[in-house]
Amino acid sequence: MSIEAEEKINFIKDGQLSENKKIKMSASQASLFNECGLLWSFKYLTKIKPDKLVTYDATIYGSALHSTLEEVLLLEASTEEKIEVASSIFLREFKKHFNKSKEDGFHVIIAGGDLKKAIQNHIYSAKLGVQKILNSDLIKGYDKLICEGEFNYSSEHFEIVAKIDLVGMYADETYDVVDFKTGKHFHFKGIKDELQALFYIMVCYDRFKILPNTFKFLKYDKANFSLKEIEIEEEITLDTIDYFKNATKKLDAEITTSIENKHFRKHDPTQKAQYCQWCAYKTACSKVK
Numbered sequence: 001m002s003i004e005a006e007e008k009i010n011f012i013k014d015g016q017l018s019e020n021k022k023i024k025m026s027a028s029q030a031s032l033f034n035e036c037g038l039l040w041s042f043k044y045l046t047k048i049k050p051d052k053l054v055t056y057d058a059t060i061y062g063s064a065l066h067s068t069l070e071e072v073l074l075l076e077a078s079t080e081e082k083i084e085v086a087s088s089i090f091l092r093e094f095k096k097h098f099n100k101s102k103e104d105g106f107h108v109i110i111a112g113g114d115l116k117k118a119i120q121n122h123i124y125s126a127k128l129g130v131q132k133i134l135n136s137d138l139i140k141g142y143d144k145l146i147c148e149g150e151f152n153y154s155s156e157h158f159e160i161v162a163k164i165d166l167v168g169m170y171a172d173e174t175y176d177v178v179d180f181k182t183g184k185h186f187h188f189k190g191i192k193d194e195l196q197a198l199f200y201i202m203v204c205y206d207r208f209k210i211l212p213n214t215f216k217f218l219k220y221d222k223a224n225f226s227l228k229e230i231e232i233e234e235e236i237t238l239d240t241i242d243y244f245k246n247a248t249k250k251l252d253a254e255i256t257t258s259i260e261n262k263h264f265r266k267h268d269p270t271q272k273a274q275y276c277q278w279c280a281y282k283t284a285c286s287k288v289k
């Protein structure tokens with residue numbers, strides 16, 4: 001296994017970084033590289049098999065709720081009608097994400113062990129979540145809601161692709177970028193440490209030629225059905241856009257050098273000790289050290 005992992009890195013094809021063939025990656029993949037370059041290479045470059053493929057019904061719930069919101073928010077319908085169709089859209093999305101996880105070889109762990117019961121709970125929670133979000137002061141305060149497909153940003157060798165959950169436009173044509181959070185844990189390090197948030201601001205600027213007012217999180221807490229609006233207090237200026245461009249340039253240079261030298265930076269265990277502990281590529285990693 002160690003030799004296999006090592007060999008795979010050594011056999012990363014030359015020419016992967018040619019001008020015409022940019023490597024596509026999501027904003028979260030780019031953030032993963034910042035955490036651990038080696039893990040990124042295992043997952044997306046060498047396709048080394050992880051130790052265990054495990055996911056949870058709660059994770060599938062989060063993805064399904066995200067896709068439900070994206071669809072429901074854009075429907076040409078009244079708020080009541082949107083809430084009405086939310087359950088069936090959610091069920092369809094949950095099944096889709098569940099089957100995809102299975103097809104990808106994941107073992108899905110169901111909290112409580114009863115899938116039928118878990119789905120019923122998720123549908124109930126998702127409908128309440130959609131209802132709360134649609135009726136929130138934040139969403140009602142916008143004149144127009146924009147959730148358009150994918151956005152991309154090209155650096156020299158890479159193309160970062162991502163979907164923004166929502167851009168809310170006020171009547172005076174100012175904008176907010178809104179990110180939905182459906183998970184239990186929420187940790188925001190600050191806008192300059194969050195490549196994903198910077199990317200969203202950048203594409204919003206690129207698309208509307210205007211800086212968004214603020215970056216907001218709308219966090220739905222499934223455990224007690226509560227909705228919380230979190231506004232990032234840092235000011236968004238042209239400096240934020242420059243910061244993103246420089247961060248992307250730096251990332252591009254580091255990934256390029258890593259691929260060329262076939263050597264990737266490892267996660268610094270003094271930063272977040274638990275990160276390596278939960279890594280699904282621990283076996284391959286310890287053996288290639």
Ligand code: SF4
Nearest residue numbers: 036266267276279285
């Ligand atoms: S065990 Fe830690 S250093 Fe190794 S690949 Fe995983 S996150 Fe990176």
